[in-house]
Amino acid sequence: MFAFTMGIGFRVWSIIIFCQVVCLSCVQPDERLQHGKPYILTTTGMIADMLQHIVGDSATVEALMAPGVDPHLYKASQGDLVKILSADYLIYNGLHLEGKLASVLEKQHRTKPVIAVAEDLPGLIELNRGSYDPHIWFDVSLWKAATAQATIQLAKLDCANAAYYQVNAASYMAQLDSLDEWVWTRLNSLPEDRRVLITAHDAFGYFGRAYGFEVKGLQGISTLAEFGLQDVSALVNYIVERRIPAVFLESSVSDRALKAVMAGVRQRxxxxxxxxxLFSDAMGAPGTPQGTYIGMIKHNVNTIVEALL
Known part of the structure; x- marks a missing residue:
């Protein structure tokens, strides 16, 4: 675990140094902009929150997906297509989080920058050959690495604001360091045998790896995955045998699956x-603590600890 974290940390500082070099070489603003300042369209709220911290007031940032929306199942509306065509930069997660929407975004690469913040990060969880878990934001140190990667790309695209972006990103990454320390401190109040997280779909793999939790979801990595009676039965047996006290709903996923599991546990x-x-694939409403990445993580950790103590 320590070696893995150190690897990410070294990569982040390498990115920051590279970004400083980019800043020194940038002299002209990007002439391709359709607007007075960049209009950046992201897919998820988590990415929009990250980008807003980086660009400050030098760009307009908007998330395509509203709170509570499942990105795995998302389909672009006509209004979304207008926004996609109008945006100066398109920034999405990648690693198949956005399903078919990703191909819509990638087709825009011929006319504008399209960036996938999760691609090529160190320490991705490989599911099978060439396929990776997209839920990188649940490991705060990995989200910090994604922030650094995004900063490099934005510095290249908007040279006039490159130094400003770097300063903002460094400040935000310091906040993420503090968040990571807080998560560890809060979770250390849980006995090791209580560190089991059961949710509707398998979105918390990075959380489990980073913070020492056993994680189980009824559905797979994507909510497109179907579950059957055998899956429900296996999870019911596990809960009964381990005497798991609580399971957790997700804000962007139907509760149907977990209700079937709970009914099975009662029958046993x-x-x-x-x-x-928990907030898994989407943050909370704007203007609430859960409507920010840091607030979302704190809500999730507090909810987990209070339920499993």
Whole structure:
């Protein structure tokens, strides 16, 4: 774990140094902009929050997906297509998080910059050959690396603001370091045998690896995956045998799957409760603490700890 974290840390500082070189070489603004300042369209709220910290007031940032929207199932509307065509830069997660929408975005590469913040990061969880878990934001150190990568790309595209972006990104990454320390401190209050996280779909793999949790989801990495009676039965047996006290709903996923599991546990004579709702593939509403990346992570960690203690 320490070696993995150190590897990411070294990569982040290498990126920052490279970004400084980019800043020194930038002298002209990008002439391709359709607007007075860049209009940056992202897919998820997490990416929009990251980008807003980097660009400050030098660009307009908008998320295509509203709070509570499942990116795995998202289909672009006519209004979305207008925004996609109008944007100066398109920034998405990648690694198949956005499903078919990703191909729509990639086709715009011929006319404008299209950036996938999760691609080519160090330490991605490989699911099978050439396929990776896209839920990188649940490892704060990995999200910090994604922030550094995004900063490099923006510095190249908007040379006039490159130094400004770097300063903003360094400040935000310091906040992420503090968040990571807070997560560790909060989770250390849980006994090791209580560190089991059960959710509707398998979105918390990076969280489990980073912070020492066993993670189980009824559905696979994508909510497109179907679950059957055998999957429900296996999870019911696991909960009963391990005496897991709580399972967790997700704000962007139907509760149908977990309700079937809870019913199965009761039929086996066991007891399990809903520990609360976690934000998995989407943040909370704008203007709320959960409507920011840092606030979302803190909400999730507090909910997990309070339910499993």
């Amino acid at each position: 004579g066991g007891s399990v409760r809903i520990g609360g709702q």
